[in-house]
Amino acid sequence: MATHPRGERRAPARPSGRLPGRLRRTVLAGLVSAAVAASVVGAARPVDVPAPVPPAVAPLTPAGTTELAAELAERYGAERAALRDAARTARAHGARHRAEALTAMATAERSFLSFDGRDGGRGIEVVGDLARADRIAVLVPGVDTTIDSYGRLQRGAVALQKELGPRAAVVAWLDYRTPATGSAASVTPGRADQAARTLHSFVDELHRVRPDARLTLLGHSYGSVVCALAAPGLPVAGIVLYGSPGTSLDRAADLRTRATVWAGRASGDWVAEVPHVSVPLPAGSRLGFGTDPVDPAFGARRFAAGDGGHSDYLAPGSVPLRNLARIVDGQEPDRA
Template identity: 65%
Template sequence: MASRPHTPRRLRRTLLAALVTASVAVPTAGAARPAAVPAPAPAPLGPLAPATAATLAARYAATTDAIRAAERTAADYGDRTRAAALHAMADRTRHFLSFDGRDGGRSAEVVGDLARAERIAVLVPGSDTALDSRRFRTGAVALQRELGDRAAVVAWLGYRTPATASAAALTPGRAAEAAPELSGFITELRAAKSTARLALLCHSYGSVVCATAAPGLPVDDIVLYGSPGTGAGSAADLHTDATVWAGRGGSDWIACVPHISVPLPFGELGFGTDPLAPEFGARAFDAGPGGHSDYLLPGSVPLRNLARIVEGRDPADA
């Protein structure tokens, strides 16, 4: 007899069992991670505020020096792939507000003219994003082009992202580590650009990071897309004055992840309420028919709508 295809209920049970099975690996997941390529500690950075052309030039020069130092260390270590990636990052056309090559690497890259920007989007990525992740930077470039002049996009990689196929991606631990870093960065950016419209765009596991950092964060919008949940039961639980948005592509596999929150000895498993559920209370926007990695594709529905939100306009066809 031919087997029946999985019903949504059976699929949810299967995924739930997989989540619980994966949770057993949490205490040992860190031990399996390969050692990061060594890098020197970056020099302390000068103040960013106000974000004039002169202060930004000084900041960009300091971070480029740090990237080049990390490149030399990676080359001496024998990791040509990492050295090549760092060499590309040190190109004079690229600009970073922060960089630290240790522990896998942290960075905040600016696309556009931040000194003149009246609208700023900060991208917070999800799982499997690293210093050499081309898709992350490509998405930032596409968004800035959609926004045009007087807009800047900051690709913020300020935390050690979990691997998609890992137990760390199912629990809030990495988000708890990242949230103070994101909060500090946004606070500094707001002080430097006090009159600019500032939006926080949070993809996948990045939405857990943003939700954890959200209380009191000085941003105008928090956008959750491709989100597995946030760990909060509702937008009100984020304790933010920002407008909270949610969107998900029609082919995004994240829709199949059960929206559960199971207490375990080491913490919670899962992230609770679906941000698109009416009871969560976010404003929904049309994220098109695409998949989990398609939100910032040039010409796409979600890219256009994300740009409209950053600009302070209503998205189309929400």
């Protein structure tokens, strides 16, 4: 399926709504102060745990189910070896918590398409049978998701796959350096724009090897910004923005996608308090993410997301988990 090369993307439309002058300046001052304070605190954090350079990973080959399953099994085995190498390096460095996390990720029950322990850690894990699944969900996490906190994302992927059943696979996509809550990076789209290019390439590859599977992109928190910026031309059936602070775009139409765009937010999610502004910064960047995706003016289809908090959307048995599974299945969720 043809996609739009990243270099040919038109500049996305930006939110046009603006707060009154005094309020706008107050909000801007608060966001900048929080970002600067968090950046200063972050500078005092320990140096990241060293990790070996991972082996090069070749693109998956479009093939029949049996051949693809064999290729995936080989890839998973190679990534387990890379995880064990990274665990040994972390242990030698005295990073016991990191070593234990990596050792757990290297067990035979886990299936990683890629792993890189450097720069905070990155990984792409598959839950389910990717070679045979007829529905594939790609989970893109947001702030504070690192290798050390990866268990939360993995548990969410497992819960969603169980809700969907054996004919579905869920991909936990942590292939970018997520910002820390309250940091300068968390209130600007810079990291999301970089991550969007990587995500776009990954989803294109997934579509090439599984062209008949129904693909759905699910972005949580800052991950929703990544998904929105990656959206143009992606061969996916749905794009779900949940727990989102905004997308840096004004309307769902600005995602330039044929996919159905969904949005949901739980009533107990603190992200509802984030000011929905978009303020120009030097060098072409912006502060804030503009229009609220659950605002009717944005134009997304809204689904019921329950009364949980910011980290509860994939909790087993929850309202949002059930509705996210329905969207991945191509069914109608409960509407907000």
